[in-house]
Amino acid sequence: MNTTANYIGELLYRYECVILPGFGAFLTRRQSATIQEGTNTFYPPQKLISFNSQLQNNDGLLANYIASAEKISYTDAVAKIQRYVLSLQEKMAQGQRIELSKIGTFYTSVENTLQFEPLQEVNYLTEAFGLQSFASPAITREVYKEEVEAIEEVTPLTFTPEKRRERPYLQYAAAVAVILGVGGFFGLKQVSDTNISYNNKEWQKANQEIENRIQEATFEISNPLPAVNLSIVKDKANTESESDSNISTTVSKKFHVVAGAFRVLSNANQKIQKLKKQGFEAHLIGVNKYGLHQVAYESYENRPEALQALTKIKEQENSSAWLLIKE
Structure with missing residues (x-):
């Protein structure tokens, strides 16, 4: 059993163009979600499949994929594709309709031209996986509007404003929150002032230590210059x-x-x-x-x-x- 059509379907999930060498190319185009007004049917986004019989040169995509999937050589994969194409062409010559699994159907028109009908049930757009089309009933707003107006004429609707229950404990909670906020602010300020004072003292102490070390600096000289004896006349x-x-x-x-x-x-x-x-x-x-x-x-x-x-x-x-x- 030749499973070339299954491999083509798997590649259509990943690529926009899959060429069946010697036969044609399957092309995909993204279509956004649509709503059919006549039937109120919602269709999710999908990939629309089309066929171009002019693109027949082997680009290696399908052959390499088959060779990798079936653990065969690239040459054997190309030969398998050629046998599959020959079988399709023979069936087309006999006037048969050819159905590729999960892809679409091929047939010859009256003008002896190759026609392709894509299969609508399969969506090759991975982003829309799991989404199905559905029909929504029409919303009859005008009918309900007439019913409401008729009811209002007989029994006018009156709205009584809702009385809010007083919650005094919320006021106390707000007052406590304000007090805690003010206390926290002054507490943080005191801590900040203490840290600044401590840092200044430490900085002064470090500067004094550095000054002492500079005054008592000792220079290690591996090869000091000889001293120069100077005769200084002092009073x-x-x-x-x-x-x-x-x-x-x-x-x-x-x-x-x-x-x-x-x-x-x-x-x-x-x-x-x-x-x-x-x-x-x-x-x-x-x-x-x-x-x-x-x-x-x-x-x-x-x-x-x-x-x-x-x-x-x-x-x-x-x-x-x-x-x-x-x-």
Whole structure:
């Protein structure tokens, strides 16, 4: 049994044109829902099927579909289509009517032309699946209108307005809702003000912490530039002031464990006094190329001794301490 017509019907659900090679093409066109006024019948949207005998070239759609459905080769599918077309042409030559399942009927007219009548019972529009045509009885508005007018003449209709029952509890509920709304507003405002005040305090605290870290900034330099020894002539008053503060600006040792670098000299002096209270022989070791006053925990004559001190300071005091070597 050749099921080519069934395959054509399945493809008409998906495509607007399905060609039966050597015979013709089935075309579909969308039609919107319609109402037949004479019979008050409603028809859902559908695909209208037409046939064009001029389109006979094989586009591969039907053959590929048959090959995939029946698990056969494309060549076998084409051969099956050819046998089906030959059987149709033989029946048409004998003057028989050919009915394709769920598609329509073919026959030869008196003028010996091929005619096609589509089947109306099948709707190939998937969007209208399940919708059927139905007839609705005509609405006789005028008949009912005359009956109502006749009744009104005999017994006039009067409408009594409905009295609404008072519901005082709704007023109380509305008043409570207003009070709760106002209270909630002020409560939210208080919470918002508290959050703003807290955020401002935290912001000021963070800024102060950042300022302190900047003043005590320590720069780790893997290969620092050698220090430049400058001979500065100072007046007697300045010399006496510096001697009173016990701050040494002349360093003869080569290896220095750096505690920090400060842009302001007074901050560097404060750092020195703090380190001295902790038991270190802290002192200034000059100004680096960034214009910062460098403060050392201590200075040493040889590298092993300096490295040992650096390791101890990094573990116990300041992990950012580093070793400066001045030639």
